[in-house]
Amino acid sequence: MDSNLGYAGGAPKARLPLLQRIGTQRVVRFLFGSAATISTLVIVLMLVFLGIYAFPAIRFNGLGILTQSVWNIGDQYGSGHVVRAGITAMQGAQFGGLVFVFGTVVTAFVAMLFAVPLSLLVAVALVYRVPPRLRPLVNAVVELMAGVPSVVYGLWGIVVLVPFIGQRLGPWTTEHLGFLPFLGGPAGSGNGLLASSVLLSLMAMPFMVATIRDVILAQEKSIFEASMALGSTSWQAVTKAVMPSVTNGIFAAVLVALGRALGETMAVLMVCGGAVGIFAQNIFQSVNTIAAVIVSQLESALTDPTGLAQKSLAELALMLFVITLFVNIVARLILHGADRSGEA
């Protein structure tokens, strides 16, 4: 679990380039070197390939992919075409991805609203309240939770969570608490924002708990003890002394978890309700995410003879790629900064 956050946590010491001076190592070096280029190559290929492939869609859609909410591959059985920016699509075609971008961001954000405070509490309990004898067991439970496949979360979501939300929680809440923002209006079927976010938060928590636990443990125990010695309560020692010293680590953990939640596919696909052309008015209504749309719409997109629907999905995939890339780079920069200040 200690490699969770990449390298910044445990940067290895520089090593003498012993083998570099020896010519007989060329073959080994070439083989290892080609292995090492693969990861970079895959990323470059993915970006370039998706970019080139999606280019006609990027031109056709312009900013519309971000500002419009209607996703319509066009009139399949008509004979008309629409041409924009020199690109041909079926009559009526419009590829607005706003609903999916909205769903992606909102499900991940609400998931973080649940998962971040809970993970902080759980991590603190793990470090300070679980008896040492039980600690390996509880740690194992957290790790096992991280290993549960997303379709299994989705299975539980479909069979247990969605009916509970759709038949009990949703109707009760909209009736009794409907005056509160995001809780009023029709409760829908149970498939939707809340179900997706609950699953996402469950999936994000093991990682966040483990990482926050590790950054707390990596801090000097003395911070906690010094604060206690200064007369604060144990809880104050945790919130006022220990936590501030590890905010960077926590923030990076949250960002990495956020990146994963943004790109999670299967569990969300199974419970999101597959909203098209509409934004959820409350936390119970259907949503849709970029990742889920790529799975659920790819094959209808393949029936577009102009190919533009599929290319627009590639554009969405590229957008998701760039969004997660951005989040992960920020996480890395924060950790990197933390490391530098630690060295100084």
Add this chain to the structure above:
Amino acid sequence: MRKISAAALALAFVLTSAGSALAATKMLETGSSLVYPLMNLWVATYQKKNPSVEITTQSTGSGTGIAQAVSGVAQIGASDAYMSNGQLAQGKMLNIPLAISAQQINYNIPGLNNAHLNLSGPVLAGIYSGKITMWDNAQIKALNRSIASKLPHQTIIPIHRTDGSGDTFIFSQYLSFSTPSWKNGPGYGTSISWPAVATAVGANGNPGMVQTCQNTRYSIAYIGVSFLNQTNKAGLGFAALKNRAGRFVLPTASTISSAAGTLVGKTPNDERISLIFAPGANSYPIINYEYAIVNPKQANGQVANELKKFLNWAVDRNGGNSAHFLNAVRFIPLPASIVEKSRKQIASIKG
């Protein structure tokens, strides 16, 4: 890098050809979840008599069926929708009818699932475009005078397919042919731009429709008639639909046959025709040919021959089109004239 990938490709090619020489002919059938229950019955029986062929059946959606048949990933793309002119312009594909099917409109209204609601194209269009939002809406009441007082004041949850689907195609065709505002709005297709309805839910495949409708009270869904056993078991109601003659009819063998009878004669040689909203007092309005979408140019002669053999068996009255198979999924067999047309198309498949 190019050399390495070229070598890998060559290796892959050698291994593949070695593999396919040894194994039975493999065929993939994918697409329509409406045809899926029938395909499973067919393949299980056919497989026993023809061990030299292995057919994998997959319930995905007609959109997938068409797309994967075109791309060559699947040998048979099952579809409730015929291909559009635009799609055919990309390359010649055969649209071979295998049987005649219908679609039911299902709903889950506790207490009313045993009464067959009367519904019409315009009312369904109203529900699916968010203009009719409550089950006790005046327009629904007007069609159901005898049970008007029992219609609950509850929000309707319209369920539609998220995958590219022939069911969406025939359902939206019914709405288009019966309701001008729908025709000029969303129109029809295997994948259409659904109007924004706050409570709408998407589901995947007919199975997903049944499951979601069962789990969601006050929902409405369009589901292939081959799932009637499942929708009955799930306790869902199914509606009597208003046909072109203005009568409300249930999907039965006789109403489906009667609708087919009025339009079958018009079937062109490439067999692409809509059977939706047929004339006739006893005609059920949503019926269709179930198509096998097949590329006339197959990978090799062996695949082409096995494919022809299977398809010819499928359309045969003593084979796949026998009552034994079709009754189980409530399809009706192809009329003799259509079998002839289908056989002609099958004969044109080459290796």
Add this chain to the structure above:
Amino acid sequence: MRATTLRNRVSGQFWWAASVVALLLVIAVLVAIFGFVISRGLPALKPSVLFTVTSGTSGGLANAIAGTFLLVICGVVLVTLIGIGTALWMVEFANPSQRRLVRFAIDVLAGVPSIVVGYFLYVALVESLGWGFSLLAGAISLTIIMLPFVVRAADLALSGVPRALRDGAIALGARPATVTFSIAIPWAIPGILTGLLVATGIGLGETAPLIYTAGWSNFMPSLAPTHSPVGYLTYVVWTFISMPFSDSHALAYAAAALLMILIFTLNLVSRTAVDYWVLRTRGG
């Protein structure tokens, strides 16, 4: 100096209680999910299910089990070669800036949503190269997903080889290759193995990248690398649960239970076996 007022003590006690409740809640949810899957899956997990293939949405899981193993094994073989090669290059050959670049790439790769990987390979391999749904396309998608985990683990393990060990060997006249293969790799094996086992667990549970690369098949997988789709367990969980048939529900639960059992066993093995190995080889 902060005063420990009564109010602070009370709110402190409240928050400690809340943290313990949160911990119990998380454990309860895991137990609930685990119990749910096992209680529904075990009764469905009859021997016949393990040894017959899927026919339509009923039958057994033999094809999915074999397919899952085949995909994961191929993926693990590929990722072992590439991952350990990458780590060795970084530790033994690369200069600091090259190292930073590869580490950055690995971190980025770890963050790429798996569906993006699947979609990319679908367009590139399944369609453009015409492989069709296939073992090789599926295994490559798993390799890309697993690669970051393996590289990180191997890198950390190899970087952790004590300097004294290396210097000693070199002082004794060992050639650099000997140092790498006889000193560094054996020392790093437990760490590498842990990484591989974690990656295997991830591979077993993946769905999104496989849907459009491996496809699905009702039959036992052939060993042909291309043009022959492969079934796998997660597909069964995903699709069969939304079928309105009790047979297919049973298969979905059985597949989910099987996956959980496999992944949990793997987790246990990696914890105990690797600890044992470290004890044996390094004398604790």
